[in-house]
Amino acid sequence: xxxxxxxxxxxxxxxxxxxxxxxxxxxxxxxxxxxxxxxxxxxxxxxxxxxxxxxxxxxxxxxxxxxxxxxxxxxxxxxxxxxxxxxxxxxxxxxxxxxxxxxxxxxxxxxxxxxxxxxxxxxxxxxxxxxxxxxxxxxxxxxxxxxxxxxxxxxxxxxxxxxxxxxxxxxxxxxxxxxxxxxxxxxxxxxxxxxxxxxxxxxxxxxxxxxxxxxxxxxxxxxxxxxxxxxxxxxxxxxxxxxxxxxxxxxxxxxxxxxxxxxxxxxxxxxxxxxxxxxxxxxxxxxxxxxxxxxxxxxxxxxxxxxxxxxxxxxxxxxxxxxxxxxxxxxxxxxxxx
Amino acid sequence: xxxxxxxxxxxxxxxxxxxxxxxxxxxxxxxxxxxxxxxxxxxxxxxxxxxxxxxxxxxxxxxxxxxxxxxxxxxxxxxxxxxxxxxxxxxxxxxxxxxxxxxxxxxxxxxxxxxxxxxxxxxxxxxxxxxxxxxxxxxxxxxxxxxxxxxxxxxxxxxxxxxxxxxxxxxxxxxxxxxxxxxxxxxxxxxxxxxxxxxxxxxxxxxxxxxxxxxxxxxxxxxxxxxxxxxxxxxxxxxxxxxxxxxxxxxxxxxxxxxxxxxxxxxxxxxxxxxxxxxxxxxxxxxxxxxxxxxxxxxxxxxxxxxxxxxxxxxxxxxxxxxxxxxxxxxxxxxxxxxxxxxxxxxxxxxxxxxxxxxxxxxxxxxxxxxxxxxxxxxxxxxxxxxxxxxxxxxxxxxxxxxxxxxxxxxxxxxxxxxxxxxxxxxxxxxx
Numbered sequence: 185x186x187x188x189x190x191x192x193x194x195x196x197x198x199x200x201x202x203x204x205x206x207x208x209x210x211x212x213x214x215x216x217x218x219x220x221x222x223x224x225x226x227x228x229x230x231x232x233x234x235x236x237x238x239x240x241x242x243x244x245x246x247x248x249x250x251x252x253x254x255x256x257x258x259x260x261x262x263x264x265x266x267x268x269x270x271x272x273x274x275x276x277x278x279x280x281x282x283x284x285x286x287x288x289x290x291x292x293x294x295x296x297x298x299x300x301x302x303x304x305x306x307x308x309x310x311x312x313x314x315x316x317x318x319x320x321x322x323x324x325x326x327x328x329x330x331x332x333x334x335x336x337x338x339x340x341x342x343x344x345x346x347x348x349x350x351x352x353x354x355x356x357x358x359x360x361x362x363x364x365x366x367x368x369x370x371x372x373x374x375x376x377x378x379x380x381x382x383x384x385x386x387x388x389x390x391x392x393x394x395x396x397x398x399x400x401x402x403x404x405x406x407x408x409x410x411x412x413x414x415x416x417x418x419x420x421x422x423x424x425x426x427x428x429x430x431x432x433x434x435x436x437x438x439x440x441x442x443x444x445x446x447x448x449x450x451x452x453x454x455x456x457x458x459x460x461x462x463x464x465x466x467x468x469x470x471x472x473x474x475x476x477x478x479x480x481x482x483x484x485x486x487x488x489x490x491x492x493x494x495x496x497x498x499x500x501x502x503x504x505x506x507x508x509x510x511x512x513x514x515x516x517x518x519x520x521x522x
Numbered sequence: 523x524x525x526x527x528x529x530x531x532x533x534x535x536x537x538x539x540x541x542x543x544x545x546x547x548x549x550x551x552x553x554x555x556x557x558x559x560x561x562x563x564x565x566x567x568x569x570x571x572x573x574x575x576x577x578x579x580x581x582x583x584x585x586x587x588x589x590x591x592x593x594x595x596x597x598x599x600x601x602x603x604x605x606x607x608x609x610x611x612x613x614x615x616x617x618x619x620x621x622x623x624x625x626x627x628x629x630x631x632x633x634x635x636x637x638x639x640x641x642x643x644x645x646x647x648x649x650x651x652x653x654x655x656x657x658x659x660x661x662x663x664x665x666x667x668x669x670x671x672x673x674x675x676x677x678x679x680x681x682x683x684x685x686x687x688x689x690x691x692x693x694x695x696x697x698x699x700x701x702x703x704x705x706x707x708x709x710x711x712x713x714x715x716x717x718x719x720x721x722x723x724x725x726x727x728x729x730x731x732x733x734x735x736x737x738x739x740x741x742x743x744x745x746x747x748x749x750x751x752x753x754x755x756x757x758x759x760x761x762x763x764x765x766x767x768x769x770x771x772x773x774x775x776x777x778x779x780x781x782x783x784x785x786x787x788x789x790x791x792x793x794x795x796x797x798x799x800x801x802x803x804x805x806x807x808x809x810x811x812x813x814x815x816x817x818x819x820x821x822x823x824x825x826x827x828x829x830x831x832x833x834x835x836x837x838x839x840x841x842x843x844x845x846x847x848x849x850x851x852x853x854x855x856x857x858x859x860x861x862x863x864x865x866x867x868x869x870x871x872x873x874x875x876x877x878x879x880x881x882x883x884x885x886x887x888x889x890x891x892x893x894x895x896x897x898x899x900x901x902x903x904x905x906x907x908x909x910x911x912x913x914x915x916x917x918x919x920x921x922x923x924x925x926x927x928x929x930x931x932x933x934x935x936x937x938x939x940x941x942x943x944x945x946x947x948x949x950x951x952x953x954x
Contacts, residue, residue, distance in 0.1 A: 224898050225912025232909045234618050236627040263742075264898045264908065272804045362911050366920060389918030391602055499599065499914055 208280050208412070208419035209470060212253055217261045220246035221279040224264040227385035228494040228502075229285050238262045241493040242283040245304060245410050245427060248479040249281060252426045252471060257482035267336075271296055274413060281423055283410040285379075287337065292411075301424035303409040304486075306506040306515050308402035309341050310380035312387060315397050317374060322401040326351040331364045331373035333357075338378055341404040361386065379406055381494065381502055388499045422469055429476040431518040432458060433485035435509050440484035447477055458521045465521060486516065586610070591922075593617050597915035615916045616926050623926065626745015626900050627909055633677070633737060637748050640674040643667060644755065652941060675744070675752070677736035685723035692719040705861035741819040745900035747930055752819070753901075754888040754934075757826040761887075762880070764827065765834030766873075770864065772839055783835070790832035796893055798825040803897035822894055830887045837879035841872035874949050881942035885935045902927050 212218050222230040222242055230240040238246075238260075247257040263279050274282045275297065285307075286292070288300040313319050322345075332339050334357045346353050356373045358364045365386050368376040376383065380402060387393050410427065412420050433439070436455050438446055447459045456462035460473030469475065483489050487509075494502045508514025547553055560570040590610030594617065595601045601612035616623070625634055647667035650660035669683035693716025701708030744752065771783035790798075802821040845868060853863030873880075895904030906923045910916050 223912070224900070224904065224908030225910075227912050227914055227917045231912040231914070232622075232627040233913065234622070234915075235631075236622065261742075264900065266896065266898045268800075268896075269804055269898055272808070276808050360907065362907065362920070365918065385914075385917065389598065391918075 208416045209253065209422065212280055216254065217259050218246065218250040218254065218281065219261045219263055219279045220250070221263045221265045221270055221273050221282040221284055222246065223284050224266055226285060226382075227389070228381070228498065228500045230262075230283075239493070241305065241489060242285060242410075244483045244489040244493065245283045245430075246281065247482045248430060249423055249426045251482045252429075252475040252479040253422060255478055257478075271298070274298065274411070277413075280419070281410060281412055285408045286411060288407045288409050288411075289337075297414040298411045299414055299420045300409050300411045301420055302427045303407040303515075304427060305381065305408040307379045307381050307406035307408055308506075309338050309377060309404040309406065310383050310402050311399040312368070312376045312383045312396055313374060313399060315395055319399070322399045322403070323349055323351065325353060325375060327353070328375050329354045329356055329373040331356045331358055331367050331376045333361070333364065333378060334359065336378075337404070337406075342377055345403040365389065381500075384502050385494075385500045388501060418470055422471065425469060426476070426479050428518040429458060429479055429521075430486040430489065431509075431516055432521055433476075433480050434487040434516075435511065435518065438480060438485060439488060440481060443477060443480055447474075454521055583609070598918050601919075611922045612919050613922050615910065615919045615922055619910055619916070622746060622910070623902060623905055623923075624746045625748050626743065626905065628743035628745065629739060629748070630737060630743075633739065636674045636677070636736065640671045641748075641751065643670065643674075644751075652945075673736065675739070675748075676741070677738040680734040680736075681726065685726060686720065689716045689719035689723060692716060705859070741817045744819060746905055747902045749819075749894070749899065749901040750888070750891045750931075751934075753823060753826060753891040753894065754884075756823055757830055757891075758884045758887060760823075760827045761831035761834050764831035766838055766869070768831060768835035769838035769842060772835065773842060787832045787835055790829055791836070795826070795829050795890055796896060798829055799893060799897050801825070818897075818899065822897075822899070826887065826891065830883060833883045833887075834880060837883060838872060838876050840879060841874075841876035842868065844875050845871055877942055877946060877949070881938060885938050888934065888938075889931060902930065 220243075222238065222240075225231045226240070226242075228241060230238060230242045232238050243262070246260050246262065250260045251257040263273060265273050265279075265282070265284060270282055270284050270286065271292075273279050282298075283304075285305065287307075288303065292298055293300055311322050311325070313325075319325060325346075330342065330353050332342055332355050339355075342353075342355070353375075356367065358367055361378065361382060364376055364378070367373060369390070376386070378386075380398065383398055387396050387398070390396060410423055412423055432454075436452065436458070438455060438458065443459070446455055447461065449461050450456060453462060457465055459477045460466055460475070464473070466473040466475045483492065490504065490507065491497055494500045496503060504512070504514060506515050508516060510517040544550070548557060561567040587609050588611060590605065590608055591613040592601045592604050592610060593613050595604060595612065595614035596618070598612055598615070601614055605612075621631065621634065625637060629637070643663070644667070646660065647664045650656045650658065650664055666687065669687045672686075673680055673683040693712040696715035697708045697712030699708075700711040768783050768787060771779050772787065774780045774783070799822060802825045803818060806821055849867060849871065850863070853867045856863075858866065892901055892903040894901050895907055898904070898908075900908060906927060910923060911919070
């Protein structure tokens with residue numbers, strides 16, 4: 185009896201949350217603000233600056249969607265979430281969009297009831313060691329002590345990798361990236377393993393960054409991307425195609441510098457369709473014709489966002505690698521605007 | 523003098539007093555103190571030398587680190603360049619980010635005077651409560667303070683706190699009228715009158731939204747040490763009365779009340795605070811209708827208050843149990859009813875005994891407010907762990923930030939504990 189009541193209450197709550205998702209676009213428009221879930225702070229991906237404005241690679245996605253829908257890249261309410269609270273925040277309707285370096289996995293997509301709209305960063309688990317350790321490959325790490333964040337997929341990946349290569353290791357469990365940084369520098373472990381982007385950011389913060397190196401092995405696939413709730417395909421389409429617009433713009437050479445000029449009309453029909461001077465793509469999404477133009481005007485195309493937040497010109501200095509355009513040998517690929 | 527000791531002098535009788543000699547060098551002043559306290563035996567001497575060495579090592583590291591500190595730089599790389607390999611702290615992070623550490627990231631910058639003023643007024647408001655020799659007129663500030671502080675921190679129309687205060691005042695007036703008949707009736711009448719008044723005033727505040735309004739600040743925008751102070755102050759002051767009621771309820775002869783209190787206290791004490799916070803932030807969101815404004819701070823305040831009131835109830839129960847049975851009987855024999863006996867005889871003594879325990883819970887609670895960083899609220903610890911250590915500029919600065927946080931908490935907690943020791947001496951709670 186009691187159990188059924190509880191289940192009933194949960195079902196009602198679930199239905200209510202589901203119905204909230206049914207018209208996310210209308211909700212966002214009537215609120216006049218996009219509620220976007222981000223991390224509580226990850227170097228280069230999302231963090232507030234000294235004047236309290238959020239900046240970063242994931243933040244740029246939020247701002248682009250807000251600009252496309254509401255016409256203002258600052259009409260975003262950033263909701264900081266932890267790894268533990270992020271999914272409930274999204275499914276309970278507290279946020280409209282989660283852009284929080286979240287790995288696209290089967291169970292999150294299918295079982296938790298979310299729709300991943302694409303990938304904005306292809307990451308993978310890597311290793312960092314001191315150069316004077318004299319190790320050139322992860323396969324030489326037999327008997328090493330490894331700093332690893334507990335309760336993450338990286339822990340499982342590590343166990344799998346070392347077992348399949350038949351080498352032994354001693355894990356040093358730690359809680360946060362900041363703690364790992366200190367432990368690794370204090371010599372509590374020979375190796376620190378987490379996502380390669382995180383390793384690069386951590387290494388960039390070291391006083392003697394040159395004394396440390398990332399090993400060439402990447403032992404897992406971590407496609408990170410924004411996600412929305414199941415059940416509101418129109419809203420999912422808006423976020424998906426905003427992300428695709430950023431990617432396509434880079435491929436077609438549309439930048440924040442030349443967008444005004446190109447919006448006057450070009451010889452390339454796909455650019456014209458993207459920027460709304462030809463065709464009716466915006467109306468199909470339920471937006472006006474200039475949605476993509478506004479999204480691009482906030483912080484530029486995908487390449488510009490990458491370069492400004494985590495690219496080689498920044499202290500984090502991540503190379504494009506897998507995240508180069510498909511024409512440059514990377515995996516970043518958008519379906520055509522047609 | 524030496525001639526007195528020659529055989530020619532009288533052997534056994536001395537006719538004049540010897541002049542006073544200073545005590546031997548080893549039995550006076552600094553040397554004696556050192557000998558007795560630091561070098562009284564070989565193991566102690568070894569320990570002393572080891573301790574001196576340890577103090578030297580620590581100070582020789584810390585003092586240059588502080589004096590060489592860089593206060594003016596825009597990021598950690600610039601700090602390191604300026605230091606050029608020398609040991610020194612990068613205090614520039616505190617210089618640049620201190621408004622965020624104190625007020626959080628989103629509190630409007632031109633409104634920083636509001637929480638600052640609220641903090642100063644807090645000191646004025648608690649002073650007459652803490653020190654009984656101050657003029658009693660100051661208690662008026664204490665009464666108005668909660669409403670004033672709400673208005674200063676959250677902003678909005680001044681009519682909201684004014685009507686809230688008015689409702690409370692009307693409730694109190696009704697209470698004083700009815701309390702002569704019986705305490706329970708006075709309490710009930712007061713609560714009903716206050717609720718009625720608030721309901722009526724609700725119509726007024728709806729129409730006076732813009733009047734004398736400060737810029738409204740959402741709860742989500744509260745952060746930094748200000749958030750710790752808000753949570754600590756509100757939760758301690760709310761949990762004290764609730765804790766007293768629970769402690770009395772647990773001792774009650776009325777079975778249902780007794781068991782409600784017992785179950786509540788034991789349940790709360792059996793659950794970690796962090797679990798309650800997760801319930802507040804994650805689970806409750808499913809049960810609110812979507813789109814309703816869910817005030818996270820309010821939910822967190824409720825949970826922390828419940829938590830600490832259970833602990834305070836147990837502390838006060840200890841105080842009640844320590845009172846001799848004769849005190850209860852004295853109350854009865856004077857013909858006092860339950861409420862009077864409690865208010866006039868039992869509680870003043872029981873609370874006096876409980877002061878150290880209550881202060882202990884209050885200090886612990888104040889430090890526990892940093893746990894809200896786990897549910898992604900940006901309190902002082904959350905600010906450091908999240909935004910500041912994750913900014914490209916300051917990733918890698920630890921000691922300076924955590925030292926600053928520790929300093930702030932130490933100042934508050936040490937003041938509380940010093941106050942409680944002063945109060946204990948004043949009240950002399952041991953029955954000597």
